[in-house]
Amino acid sequence: MMNPDSEQALAEIVASAKSPFRIQGGGTRLHGAAQGNVLSTAGLSGIKLYEPGSLTLVAQAGTPVSEIQKTLAKENQRLPFEPRDYRKLLGTSGEPTIGGVVATNSSGPRRIQAGACRDSLIGVRYVDGQGEVIKNGGRVMKNVTGYDLVKLMAGAYGTLGVMTEVSFKVLPGIETTKTLLLHGLDVTRAVQAMSIGLGSPFEVSGAAQNIKQGLTALRLEGFASSVTYRMKGLRDLLKEFGEMEELEAGASDEFWADVCDATQFAQDNGDLWRISVKPSDAAEVVARLPSDADVSLDWGGGLIWAVVPEGADVRSALGDVAGHATCLRGDAEMFHPEPAALAALSEGLRRQFDPRGIFNTGMMG
Known part of the structure; x- marks a missing residue:
């Protein structure tokens, strides 16, 4: 495992890389099909800036989420999007990091009101596939200079770059x-x-x-x-x-x-799926799942959690229902296959950001 303790050290490791990396934050999630040597961001830790009066926080990517939440709580503030903690669900250990939250766009039940992680993200720093340090966005909401790579990095699962620093808009606490x-x-x-x-x-x-x-x-x-x-x-x-x-x-x-x-599924045996659809399609999707599936809904029906018998072909069962199904535990491909046009666009983006193909190779197609 490589665990750089500075952005510059990370950039040098990436620039000199001869083989792919599997990027890891706190080690709390399963890696899907990602290949390569582990490149950890855990050494890039600490809150760089916190201004309660301007509702702004800047932290290095390896900063534990718990540290950020404790710091915010002292000022009666919070991250708006309610990040999820999958350790019980997936049976993993480690400590969730804020970079991992951004990389997966981790967003809890409050997403339906406050938006997703990417909607609170106002700035990022990251190292691209050539070892260059890139900054996009800023530390205030009014900064809209340049392309909005901030939103692009959220949910990219580390396939476009290795984040080193993230900036958030935060909100007052809840009475x-x-x-x-x-x-x-x-x-x-x-x-x-x-x-x-x-x-x-x-x-x-x-x-x-x-x-x-x-x-x-x-x-x-x-x-x-x-x-x-x-x-x-x-x-x-x-x-x-x-x-x-x-x-x-x-x-x-x-x-x-x-x-x-999603702790109700922590002790269930079988394949674990996370299905995103229109809420109006939720009943039809549930009806198409195996009769012995353990199922729950979030986001008003827009997010369906399901544990099904091992090997059940959930994507085929969904048929022509619009949406996507992610396999978090099981032998199926982790991410839903993209339509040809979208797959071509995604591949083009990866070639621009990571021309040598060294970041989380195989994770997203």
Whole structure:
């Protein structure tokens, strides 16, 4: 394993490379088909700049997410997009890093309200495939100079470059949270209820369904008086959906931590899939999965988690339903095959950023 402790050392390693690298942050995720020697960013750690007054934070890519969250919490601030922690789900160890969060565009239940990781990202520094240090974006939201490589790097899984520094817009903390639970809805009715809640003026920040438990959940966050007022309105709006109850702050936080990290699947045997579709297609997708699959919904039905029997061909089962299915555990290709035109565009981008093909070769086609 190579573990450079500075951006310059990383650039020199990449510039002199004779074989591919498998880029690793905290080692908390499975690597799919990535090939090569491990190139770790864990040595690039530390918060470089934090200005609570301007809601801005800059950190090196190997900085543990827990360190960033603790620093923000001292000023009653937070990362808006609720990054996920997959260690329980995937049975891995290590410590999630902020560079890994950006590389995978890791975004939790709050994505439906606050946007994804890439929407809070305002700047990056990275080393490209030639060993050159590139900076894009800035440390304030108004900086829009040049091409928006910031958004491109988020979710690229390290195939375009090795990030060394990331800059974020952060938000004030949340005073309290409550969750409205609806009981016994099938997938179609659950998606209807979640869609109504999300389309309401009550600022729902989480909408999920645990099919096995028969629970459909909608989360409200903010000042206590506002949450109480909005909860009453939400209950009235959804009264046609039958039995309901409320989870107060502590129980609500625990519930959504489990939703965020998909911990219900941690002990399941079988292949693990993460399927993104239109919420209106969720019921059809669930119906097409094996009858013994363990399934839950997030993002109002736009994200489907499923554990299916080993070897089940989930992508074929989806047929002509628009979306993509990612295999996080199993023998299938990790990423959904791209249409020919998109695959050509992706390959062209990789050739521009990594002409020698040394970053996470084989991971994304």
